[in-house]
Amino acid sequence: MRKIGMRNLKTALSVFLCIVILKFFNIDYPFYACIAAVICMQGSIFDSFTTGKNRMVGTFIGALVGLLFALIEPRNPFLSAIGVMVVIYICNLIGKNKAITIGCVVFLGIMINLTDTTPLVYSTTRLLETFVGIAISVLVNYLVYPPKYFNKLYKMKENIITNLQDSLEEHLSSDLPINLSKLNKQISDFEDLLKSIISEITIKESKVPEIENLNSVLNLCKQAYSHLFMLESLSGGFSLNHKNIENLKNIINLEIENKPSLNSDMEIVYNYHIENIVKLISSLNTNLC
Numbered sequence: 001m002r003k004i005g006m007r008n009l010k011t012a013l014s015v016f017l018c019i020v021i022l023k024f025f026n027i028d029y030p031f032y033a034c035i036a037a038v039i040c041m042q043g044s045i046f047d048s049f050t051t052g053k054n055r056m057v058g059t060f061i062g063a064l065v066g067l068l069f070a071l072i073e074p075r076n077p078f079l080s081a082i083g084v085m086v087v088i089y090i091c092n093l094i095g096k097n098k099a100i101t102i103g104c105v106v107f108l109g110i111m112i113n114l115t116d117t118t119p120l121v122y123s124t125t126r127l128l129e130t131f132v133g134i135a136i137s138v139l140v141n142y143l144v145y146p147p148k149y150f151n152k153l154y155k156m157k158e159n160i161i162t163n164l165q166d167s168l169e170e171h172l173s174s175d176l177p178i179n180l181s182k183l184n185k186q187i188s189d190f191e192d193l194l195k196s197i198i199s200e201i202t203i204k205e206s207k208v209p210e211i212e213n214l215n216s217v218l219n220l221c222k223q224a225y226s227h228l229f230m231l232e233s234l235s236g237g238f239s240l241n242h243k244n245i246e247n248l249k250n251i252i253n254l255e256i257e258n259k260p261s262l263n264s265d266m267e268i269v270y271n272y273h274i275e276n277i278v279k280l281i282s283s284l285n286t287n288l289c
Contacts, residue, residue: 013139013144017035021132027125038137044196050139052135055134058073062109063124063126064107070119074114087100090103140237157190157217157284160183161281164224173284177232178228180225180228220280224281227277234270244274247282265273
């Protein structure tokens with residue numbers, strides 16, 4: 001049976017806190033706060049903050065447009081349709097397309113659900129609820145069992161190195177083209193997670209050398225991928241020089257056939273890329289943490 005993930009538990013805790021805290025302030029309808037908490041609970045604190053910021057922008061736009069239209073005539077179908085168009089237009093105009101959905105939800109909530117209170121009070125309450133939900137979600141994600149970024153990065157690093165070695169071995173043992181899309185995605189995911197860590201609200205000073213080291217790892221991986229990509233663009237049949245054959249024995253388990261040398265410029269280029277890939281993989285292996 002699959003165990004319940006920490007993000008799952010933290011999302012549930014955020015919803016619980018939203019309901020309890022808002023009930024303490026005599027708000028019996030914490031729907032928007034709970035929705036904000038669920039949406040903002042992301043895999044990293046930075047992603048939670050970014051999602052929350054987009055949601056807050058959308059909520060503000062939806063609440064403002066909803067307030068203006070509700071002052072004219074609440075629950076009017078024609079005005080509701082026009083208002084949705086206005087919300088979408090404003091979000092696109094300011095480059096916040098990820099805020100469109102929540103902006104429309106808040107606008108329609110004000111236009112359709114408004115009953116026994118004024119549009120101003122209802123709109124302001126929706127804004128405050130959303131802010132509470134965002135704040136609780138970000139704080140829970142930051143304080144309760146924070147994501148173990150570095151463990152995940154080191155695991156991703158090992159997988160990339162393994163894939164680099166397997167791809168090189170596949171290239172040397174077969175004339176068929178190798179699939180570099182998986183390797184490219186692994187490197188992109190590694191880079192995205194590293195960027196998320198760098199963009200966090202706070203970074204411990206003791207972790208700065210680790211981040212610099214991982215940035216170096218990322219650059220080595222990108223260089224190795226580029227050389228491997230260039231190898232795939234060259235036609236096969238080239239022989240390896242003696243230096244490359246000896247160095248390859250240290251990183252892959254493959255009996256390499258020593259083909260007759262063509263003594264061509266392309267063969268020199270081919271061995272150049274092989275030599276660089278071997279050096280980069282060796283550097284990555286010695287840099288394992």
